[in-house]
Amino acid sequence: MRPGTLDTSDRPLVLIWELTQACGLACDHCRADAQPNRHPDELSTAAGKQLLEDAAEFGDGQLVVLSGGDPLVRDDVEELIAYGDDLGLRMTITPSGTGSLTADRIQAMADAGLKRMAVSIDGASPERHDDFRGETGSFEETIRAVDDARAAGLPVQVNTTVCRETVDELPEIRDLLREIGAVMWSVFFLVPVGRGRILEPIEPDEADAVMAWLDEVSDEEPFGVKTTEAPHYRRVSMQRRRREQEESADGTRDASGGEENPGIKRRGGIVAGDGFAFVSHTGEVFPSGFLPESAGNVRDRPIHEIYRDSELFRSLRDRDELTGKCGACEYRNLCGGSRSRAFATTGDPFASDPLCPYVPEGYDGPLPWDGNEFASAD
Template sequence: MFEDIDTDRRPVVLIWEVTQACELACRHCRADAQPARHPEELSTAEGKALLEDAASFGEGQLVVLSGGDPLARDDLLELVSYGDDLGLRMTITPSGTRSLTPERVGDLADAGVRRMALSLDGATAESHDAFRGEASFADTVAAAEAAADEGVPLQINTTVCADTVGELPAIRDRVRELGAVLWSVFFLVPVGRGRVLDPISPERAEAVMEWLSEVASEERFGVKTTEAPFYRRVELQSDGEAAAPRRRAGITAGRGFAFVSHTGEVYPSGFLPESAGNVRERSVVDVYRNADLFESLRDPDGYRGKCGACEFRQVCGGSRSRAYAATGDPLESDPLCPYVPEGYDGPLPETIAEPTGTPGSAD
């Protein structure tokens, strides 16, 4: 379905951060989640209006309800059901807490949730809970099993940084064992509490991409990367198509992707917190299609540095969120990508150094 979407007109993925409230306080949390709900969260009525706007993007628009923990909202089932009735493909990324009981999973399935995404950042309780700084492994696995029992397709999200990269092969096994349909591998962007974590080096990232390409060819579940679109370059180069890439662009901030915060601000991505408008004042459809920020992000020819000169810019384009986090300019080059276009002699992004003694290997 993605190949048929005109990303100038609609996002492939629209995320609504329904709340920042969460029982957990994970070390890497993009949202910098808090224990209590924010008093200026979108109300039920405002949330329904947002979903109505989302439906006007076109048939089957994918909407992801995220947080914080969406379960912190007592109107969550009402919102899911309302979106489902509008023809939206409603999905959810709940936190792995004791509140995500099999009964809650069943209620979400009955309300119309089409997919559930759970975070797994270690293959064991010891590694997962140590990374997140919270005991959530057992609850996450129980929720994954409940999703299978309810027939809800499961997605596993994993953060890649210096602390987790060595766990990737073992996490892969867990993804298979849990029967997930998709493994979404998030490459760290230093925002929120994630600023205290160490990224992997560009060279290590390249090796992980090559390994993920092999995983995708060997496993029944799909593999995608988040904030690391140069995975598509690696795939193309491995297929011998370096000279004339033909695949369509991947999803990047503002180009096939939009994010609505808990207070209604519209960002190109949750990892690129630059507002282009607020849904209380302007339709999310109008912001996505016409805001200057979004339009600039959909023009890879306007990117700066080596990303702007790269022959893969149309199918990759680099992480606009990481460029923004590193330089304050979302059109600058992605510092995680090690590739330098042939003949390019301009400035290079500041090198990311991987901490000495990073454990394990994913290649």
């Protein structure tokens, strides 16, 4: 177990349950390639309650995120939240920004024991956001839902996708988060799966620059900042803070803080399968929703057993299994690279993350640029 971190061999920091893939939106980045209608083989209410009972075996306070599609397509959401809350789980939800997210529904979820609600904002204006989400009025519905959540006493997290289409919106989205009182900004760096395959990712050097900017934002804003599918944010932050310490020691400037970002300490090394697990709408267990390689089904085996004992999850927790420059990197235990992006671009979850521009000193092997590892470091 790494000092100051969760024992990720025993339990995930985040367990996501995709209640359904049904959704009224057609977002450009959708991992699930969501459809209008529910799948007939979705986990039933009874099967879902069994899943929550098994999740409680991870220990008190296990974080469970109810996602979709649009989870509010189901009419048992409040019942599931209350059941999980009674089991000692921290129940949260990521609904779609549609008319299903009414003030009454939000209040009902809060009354059932919901601890946090996350909404997606991918543009700072209605035009930019609605175009990305594929639904006119989605921005207004989302902002209205944020107000309703705050009125119900629910903390609100905002999720934002980073790709070529949205990257220039980030500064204005930051300002918007401050205005609406968000408690957390979760910034997702595009993985080319589902509908996201048609979107253009930003370049590796630009990704590092965005992460350095986000690290500054985390120091300056009242809300927290975390990244999704961008674990090298931890490397970028560590390098930035080391530079500040060195400059402070040279008397050139005052360091903003010599210790690691508390969020980095808490999430050190968390990647798909290592501190993270995803249960699909039909019960398949994946290391991440963006790494659709099944390790089993919760109908056949409890989630805590699959997470702890399956060969796939155990391998993903062994950083010595990494190949290419990720395997040679001195930051592999802090970072580990996006296993989902490696899988999406090479078919190998242990390959290098093509979004990371960092090349370890002395490494002269293949590089993952353009989604492959055929280019030489020379």
